[in-house]
Amino acid sequence: MAQTRLATFRQCSPRLIDLSSDFRLRDVQLYKTWYGHDHACPELLSAFVYGVPELHRQAIAQAPLVTGAGCLATATILGLYPLARAGVLSPAMPIVVEAKVGSSATGNTPSLASHHPERQGAVRSFEPTGHRHTAEVVQELSGSPPLSVHFSATAIEMVRGVLTTAHVFLQQPLSDKDVWGIYRDAYKNEPFIRIVKEHRGVYRYPEPKILTGSNFCDVGFEVDAQSHRLVVLSALDNLVKGGAGNGVQAMNCMLGLDETTGLQFPGLHPI
Amino acid sequence: MAQTRLATFRQCSPRLIDLSSDFRLRDVQLYKTWYGHDHACPELLSAFVYGVPELHRQAIAQAPLVTGAGCLATATILGLYPLARAGVLSPAMPIVVEAKVGSSATGNTPSLASHHPERQGAVRSFEPTGHRHTAEVVQELSGSPPLSVHFSATAIEMVRGVLTTAHVFLQQPLSDKDVWGIYRDAYKNEPFIRIVKEHRGVYRYPEPKILTGSNFCDVGFEVDAQSHRLVVLSALDNLVKGGAGNGVQAMNCMLGLDETTGLQFPGLHPI
């Protein structure tokens, strides 16, 4: 585990990006609650910057210690951050996030669960409740009081890719145009975030398959005409924007490079 | 459309099962709201029995007019019916249902959306809000006041199959054992409903792929240890229990046959 070898790593370099899940949470008690054991170097938890440039670009640029983010957490956070920032979410109502994820998210160790005859075509509810990424989402999006985030994850037939479908409830109804404005304000200068919302065609909402290999996080939404609900969709490649690609983006910030260096692959279609 | 030809159909047979979506809603105004046009024979809407035997077995047995149910509605209703019946759902809180569905649900007419290079590997949010099956779910599960049901549907890489993930909030926390009891009471004599909830193994929750070709609806649940949320999972084959198979089951009821006649295929594994 990274937490038990951090001293060694720090001797190798004055600045680190840790892509493991050891330093994502700032709160030591929260770590224990979600990971089930005491942290090996709790005093460092607050020293790490959560490495999502769209939220913490300035801090990352100067930080000696940066942590990567969970793939499902990244998608969820980037989908909901503009709404949290704009203060339009109803604090009394739950946020329900249903994540769809491919087989590469579970790592490269073969098991019966990843054995092709069992895994192919699966629609497997592997974490209906209790998914650890919930804690990252709450940490990054909450003001006070904290948001009530309810998270589920379902493994589907796919190797790379994440789609999160977040159901949020607004304090008051907003028009499509209002919501567009909120997202545009938050993301208009972001190189890796695209708002995807079309009235026709096959790709009307974010779709992970055409993001394979790319560092984009595509975000879209639909206003429920019959209620205060807003559905927010976020798609990314868990091995790029949800993993190593985001790490490269954070490194580019830290080194003062153009943030898109090495990350310009646009994706493929059809695929 | 069935509604414009019903008179003809009735001349052919004294008893009918309509598998189209024309007669699923009892309320003529609700029909117009969800289907966008006036119904051609509104006087007959209340004459049809909603053909899910688990809810309306007695009525189906005697009815001259029975309607089939939507595939996503059937999965959702069978997942939530025991909870609604037991009165444990919090009326102040939303019910959020996220449905995953295969390509056969869209019918047999080729289009760009179903063209294999576009459809293969898709995670397509085709109805984030406004799915018509919502109305069936509300109709069948609500007492007064009506439940607040929020429905989304995502098309995934699969031909047959539905998994609905329903997030509901309980009036007060319930243990696993409590919830088991509620489901067992409702379904202990049902030939086509199985409660699937294992602590280990690959198939811990309902999984549509092993139901391909079968008339089962598998139902499972997980209590969220950190909130009042309960996640309910339902799986079925949209062309069998979510379609023609359920129609055969209803016909068996109507004719006084053993309800499982012609429906005993157990599914395949691996697949």
Added chain:
Amino acid sequence: MAQTRLATFRQCSPRLIDLSSDFRLRDVQLYKTWYGHDHACPELLSAFVYGVPELHRQAIAQAPLVTGAGCLATATILGLYPLARAGVLSPAMPIVVEAKVGSSATGNTPSLASHHPERQGAVRSFEPTGHRHTAEVVQELSGSPPLSVHFSATAIEMVRGVLTTAHVFLQQPLSDKDVWGIYRDAYKNEPFIRIVKEHRGVYRYPEPKILTGSNFCDVGFEVDAQSHRLVVLSALDNLVKGGAGNGVQAMNCMLGLDETTGLQFPGLHPI
């Protein structure tokens, strides 16, 4: 291995069907050539009947010892048997068989090769030459001199299913009608063999996907208008007609039961 425990098995029952690959070859030297080691009970090799009822129905009915057949061998043999029987194959020319096979053929032990992120979408040439089933095909189809069979196997994206594409060369050109006659003569009374050859539509030739779960072996062919080549296609489910289902069929023969007992599942469409 079955060969080291056969004495024990024989004490359990006077009649045995061995579904392993230990007793498929009659010739002890051939066994060593293809399996790379001496056989543990060579004296019994010639006592086993090769358990494909379409070739050895009478012998199976009376045999105390029956062996199952390889899944790829079964498809190949059933595709070519009518031609070998009719004596129309050119002895000077090679028979080239290219088999496509799903992931269940490799068994239920997880490995890197079967790990879903590696195996999904694969088109993997796992045995371009040297596939052991070659020996079974030569044994079952050859008169004297032996046929020159060249076999390759490719693993594709599929769980169950085999398609063998066999390219054979005829002594003299034959019309479609001639070839139809040859197949009809051989298979007109077979309950599990269907000749599939349509001029239009999506399913013009044998297709394994619609055989999933069934005991059929579908066989088809196309005459090459420009040469003496005939292409023969055979499809089956490797876990049914290529495995346990064929074993049940052989058992039905041995017990004097109707040969289709327990094997009447017709397959699913779409799937």
Added chain:
Amino acid sequence: MAQTRLATFRQCSPRLIDLSSDFRLRDVQLYKTWYGHDHACPELLSAFVYGVPELHRQAIAQAPLVTGAGCLATATILGLYPLARAGVLSPAMPIVVEAKVGSSATGNTPSLASHHPERQGAVRSFEPTGHRHTAEVVQELSGSPPLSVHFSATAIEMVRGVLTTAHVFLQQPLSDKDVWGIYRDAYKNEPFIRIVKEHRGVYRYPEPKILTGSNFCDVGFEVDAQSHRLVVLSALDNLVKGGAGNGVQAMNCMLGLDETTGLQFPGLHPI
């Protein structure tokens, strides 16, 4: 069709690359045999250079008219060209090529054959004999007398990608090392051809899935220890090296650019 509009195209540009199949064959009679109608401008057939740089680099550099090549033909030709060039193929024996291909090869027009519920999981023998690419292969590889090429194509579950498995017979046995030498001589300076032949691991032979989006054609082989057969495997992405990518490579040749310009995407793994 390009052949009926060629005069117009020539007015637009002094140099053309035609990616259609209109000008791939040099012989007007051969065109009629395989395409079933007279060519609209037969006098131009011999003016086009077959645009595979590995065979015709010099001619392409200077040609005003270049034609693209069929995706299956490109894979087959690049797999067999070193052997034909080295003169090691037995002229008396057939060459049998079995091609596996994805759904994007059939174009972007939806049909029942490409409808996802029918196409998903298919192993469809769509051209057991009579595939037009056969003529290109014969044209490009034959000296005199012509080679006897027998071609089949099977559509499998895949969007992009081609694997051709070619069974050829050698005049005399060759060792692995001999064959390596033949391929190295032919391809040692080629930027887009890699010889793939490993003794262990998951990717021992060419595999199209890891070539998705790249311009590589990976080639491998296996010597049959029991006969004169050599099995040659070629993989490429039909939309890149088997299509537009090869066109860009040809254009680079024509313009004197570095041949890899715009074509450096290495592919993705896992995918």
